[in-house]
Amino acid sequence: MSLKTLGQFIIERQADFPYAKGELSRLLRDIGIASKIVNREVNKAGLVDILGAQGTRNVHGENVAKLDIYANDQFIGALGSGGETSAIASEENDEIVPITTKVSKQAKYVVCVDPLDGSSNIDVNVSIGSIFAIYRRLDSDKPYIEADFLQPGTAQVAAGYVIYGSSTMLVYTTGHGVNGFTLDPSIGEFCLSHPDMKCPETGSIYSINEGNYSRFPDGVKKYIKHCQVDDDATGRPYASRYIGSLVADFHRNLLKGGIFIYPSTAKSPNGKLRLLYECNPLAFIIEQAGGKASDGQQRILDLVPTALHQRTPFFIGSTEMVNHAEELMGV
Ligand code: AHG
Ligand code: MN
Ligand code: MN
Numbered sequence: 479m480s481l482k483t484l485g486q487f488i489i490e491r492q493a494d495f496p497y498a499k500g501e502l503s504r505l506l507r508d509i510g511i512a513s514k515i516v517n518r519e520v521n522k523a524g525l526v527d528i529l530g531a532q533g534t535r536n537v538h539g540e541n542v543a544k545l546d547i548y549a550n551d552q553f554i555g556a557l558g559s560g561g562e563t564s565a566i567a568s569e570e571n572d573e574i575v576p577i578t579t580k581v582s583k584q585a586k587y588v589v590c591v592d593p594l595d596g597s598s599n600i601d602v603n604v605s606i607g608s609i610f611a612i613y614r615r616l617d618s619d620k621p622y623i624e625a626d627f628l629q630p631g632t633a634q635v636a637a638g639y640v641i642y643g644s645s646t647m648l649v650y651t652t653g654h655g656v657n658g659f660t661l662d663p664s665i666g667e668f669c670l671s672h673p674d675m676k677c678p679e680t681g682s683i684y685s686i687n688e689g690n691y692s693r694f695p696d697g698v699k700k701y702i703k704h705c706q707v708d709d710d711a712t713g714r715p716y717a718s719r720y721i722g723s724l725v726a727d728f729h730r731n732l733l734k735g736g737i738f739i740y741p742s743t744a745k746s747p748n749g750k751l752r753l754l755y756e757c758n759p760l761a762f763i764i765e766q767a768g769g770k771a772s773d774g775q776q777r778i779l780d781l782v783p784t785a786l787h788q789r790t791p792f793f794i795g796s797t798e799m800v801n802h803a804e805e806l807m808g809v
Contacts (some may be wrong), residue, residue, distance in 0.1 A: 481669045484510050484670070487659070494652055501562045502635060503510075507560070512552045512555070513646075516545075517646045536570055537569075537572040538569075545597065545656075546594045553589075553591050554566055562582075563585055563586060564621075565577060565588050566588070567588070569593065579632035585615075586618045586619070587613065589613075591755050592608065594607075595608065595723060599721070600622045604723060605721065606725065608725075608726060609698060609756055609760065611754065611761060612635050630779060630780060631757075634758060635653070638650025638763070638773075645661065647661070648661070649763065656676075657670060657674065658671055675767050676767050677733075678734070679768070680797075680798040681729070682713045682716045682717060683717050685718070685730075685739070687740070694759075695807065701806045704806070737795035737796060741792075752789055753781060753790045757790055757794075758778060764795065769797055770795070771794040771800070772800055772804055773792065775807065778792070
């Protein structure tokens with residue numbers, strides 16, 4: 479069987495966008511380029527003086543690892559020089575980052591990005607990732623506005639993630655199913671390895687930071703108990719698996735079936751994860767793979783954002799498991 483590269487696949491699928499004239503395809507290509515460069519640095523992170531904290535804090539008050547900044551620069555650079563993105567919302571930038579080249583001012587798309595997800599795991603050689611969401615601007619005849627970024631997740635035209643794991647993969651959707659590409663380092667190309675990915679209807683893995691148990695809502699505590707009950711008929715107890723890199727936890731559960739939960743807590747009523755560049759893109763992917771994503775009450779993709787960096791509780795994975803968790807949350 480011959481290899482199909484990401485570039486070839488994107489060109490083949492251009493017909494999915496009769497009005498797009500190739501811009502979206504070029505934008506996905508730009509993301510592929512940025513992620514290959516980030517991948518190269520992630521792989522040699524142990525070798526060079528790039529490990530460790532940058533000594534600054536990002537807009538969320540978290541320590542920023544050097545690779546966070548490096549990855550952010552790469553995504554902004556690749557999207558900027560590609561010419562199809564007019565502005566970027568990144569976890570690492572308080573404000574929207576405008577792309578100021580002449581051609582980009584007219585560009586039809588804006589991109590939301592978590593350039594490096596799971597960055598607390600860099601120093602311990604555990605899988606990390608990048609996440610992106612692409613929106614068409616509301617009015618591309620005018621300069622970009624914040625409202626271009628505050629569209630509900632249902633308006634995403636494409637979304638995806640890269641996992642820098644035991645191998646590096648890029649997984650994306652344009653609303654026509656989900657496809658996964660594995661980086662072949664010998665040729666430097668992402669090659670189609672996981673066509674038409676589907677999330678099993680149910681699974682036997684639950685992923686949640688149980689250290690926060692005492693702060694969880696009652697519905698989440700009940701769901702955890704449900705996972706732990708001994709019941710041969712339904713294969714319980716389920717296995718508890720929590721890496722602490724959203725992309726890695728999500729990727730495993732997408733392939734194997736399972737549920738990932740980052741709920742509200744007594745300390746953080748909106749949870750931890752960010753709607754625009756963490757939850758919405760993964761929600762788009764899971765729905766395209768037959769799974770489900772919720773904030774515990776309602777569909778993630780229906781939430782109407784009011785701020786760039788807003789957080790939301792997050793329940794995502796196999797449909798039956800998310801449904802059951804929602805029931806216990808009182809939906
Ligand atoms: P980021 O590295 O982009 O800030 O994201 C970290 C996130 C996410 O990857 C993970 O699911 C979550 O933080 C883990 O949080 P806890 O350590 O609170 O469990
Ligand atoms: Mn993240
Ligand atoms: Mn991040």
